[in-house]
Amino acid sequence: MTDNILKIRNLRIEAISGAVLVDDVSLELRPGEVLGLIGEGGAGKSTIGLASMAYARAGCKITGGTVEIEGQNIRAISADGRRKVRGEHIAYVAQSAAASFNPAYRIIDQICEMPVLHGQMNKTDARAWAIELFRALDLPNPEKFGERYPHQVSGGQLQRAMAAMAMSCKPEILVFDEPTTALDVTTQIEVLALIKKLIREFHTAALYISHDLAVVAQVADRIMVLRGGKTVEIGETAQVLHEPKTDYARALVAERKAADKISTHRAVAHENAILTVSDAVGLYESFVAVKNVSISVARGETVAVVGESGSGKSSLARLIVGLLPRSSGSVKFDGQELSPALKDRPRDQLRRIQLIYQQPDVALNPRQTIGEIIGRPVEFYFKKSPAEVAERVRSLLNQVGLPEDYAKRLSTALSGGQKQRICIARALAAEPDIIICDEPTSALDQLVADEILKLLGRLQEELGVAYLFITHDLGIVRRISHRTAVMLRGELIADGPTAEVFALPFHPYTERLLSSVPELRIDWLDEVLTKRKAEA
DSSP: OOSOSEEEEEEEEEETTSOEEEEEEEEEEOTTOEEEEEEOTTSSHHHHHHHTTTOOOTTEEEEEEEEEETTEETTSSOHHHHHHHHHHTEEEEOSOHHHHSOTTSOHHHHHHHHHHHTTSOOHHHHHHHHHHHHHHTTOSSHHHHTTSOGGGSOHHHHHHHHHHHHHTTOOSEEEEESTTTTSOHHHHHHHHHHHHHHHHHHOOEEEEEOSOHHHHHHHOSEEEEEETTEEEEEEEHHHHHHSOOSHHHHHHHHHHHHTTSOOOOOOOOTTSEEEEEEEEEEEETTEEEEEEEEEEEETTOEEEEEOOTTSSHHHHHHHHHTSSOEEEEEEEETTEEOOSSGGGSOHHHHHHEEEEOSOHHHHSOTTSBHHHHHHHHHHHHHOOOHHHHHHHHHHHHHHTTOOGGGGGSBGGGSOHHHHHHHHHHHHHHTOOSEEEEESTTTTSOHHHHHHHHHHHHHHHHHHOOEEEEEOSOHHHHHHHOSEEEEEETTEEEEEEEHHHHTSSSOOHHHHHHHHTSOOSSTTHHHHHHHHHHHHO
16 A cells, blocks of 8 residues: 555646647645646646546547556556446546436436446445435435436536535545536535545545635645646645745736725616516426516626526526526517517527527537537628638637637537637627626636636627626626626525625625635635534
């Protein structure tokens, strides 16, 4: 038995094209230790996380280095041997739960599969353990939750179910790839607390991949900063947060601190509404997801909608664009009533209202090139020639900060952040009046997210485009929104200028949201949990 449960030496990973994705990266992980991996989109964080299981995603290959788990180089063993190691000794919590679950099977059946397959439990015991995990992860009605299919739960709930799947075999090592990205801040606290509890109780080691330094600071003993597939800096968490040694690490810290400040925005003539929702009600069968919501967005205005997972934020977006039928109420765009169903709306209305989805993995066709994905709205709405479409695609790629040659790639070859930028480019291709942004930066690291936010801000200044910005990241809300609306259980409980909504006195639920935003210090989570336990 080695002192390091995981040891990676001189890891090199290349794309099939020959591009180097990870260049000579080494790391060690002791039992019970958490190493945070931080860096921009495409830095190699997720690629290293997968490589810790001797796995490379499609289009990539491990071309050098060793990966040792408990002293055994798993790159040197058979494929059957690696399959036994994966799940039983090391497990992976993927960034996109929606793309990781099979939509044809119930959630509990997928979670029970691994411990049964590895011979650790029979089906009855595996089911009881899965329900125990659901309860620990604070999922609703844990005895019945697993009977649902993946599409029947919210994004945050599905991400927690993904964590339950990884924990099902009680592995010695867990790889968390942005496990709280899809979660609201209040749920994020519970999941972070659970992760710390599991690591402490089971002495589990973990790689924790994230773009949020404040989140990593709550669980990581050490932090490795990556850029362009190389190690930029590695050190104890407190040192990286408070005394970073490199310019890039200092930029990450500065960017995270900036998220805690409310920005001053120019005044917007709110009476000039482009979108008006009045007493809208939206149903999923008999479940009321949107309850008598009234909200408006002016031309050139950014309105943020915040709330917990399952509060109705995304359902409101779907209702507005016609993907969730409304049973009553009114939705008007530029003074005209919108048909409740998307299929009944004229083409020009479809063009002028665009939606950026929360999960880019399931929003992009994996069989189409990036050029085809972005070019389709240009062709569909504007009837441009192939040459004009290609030129517009190049322009849009430049706008969202991606190389022009990405037009020839498939989305499966891109990182999560790059995929989200493609979704933004596709929305911009229609030249809309309003874009409904459903967590558009949740998959991006801090610096890239800042670039996207600045891009959206510049487009708003230049084009007068309005945004309905759905997010659980209150740092983003502080920086970009003119007004903020707070939702709870399908209802609107607060709506007003952002500085007023975030100032005393405010609704108790708003206070809970604000107090749940991680701060850039290592003892923040423990302090919050202690305070809430005392208040309970």
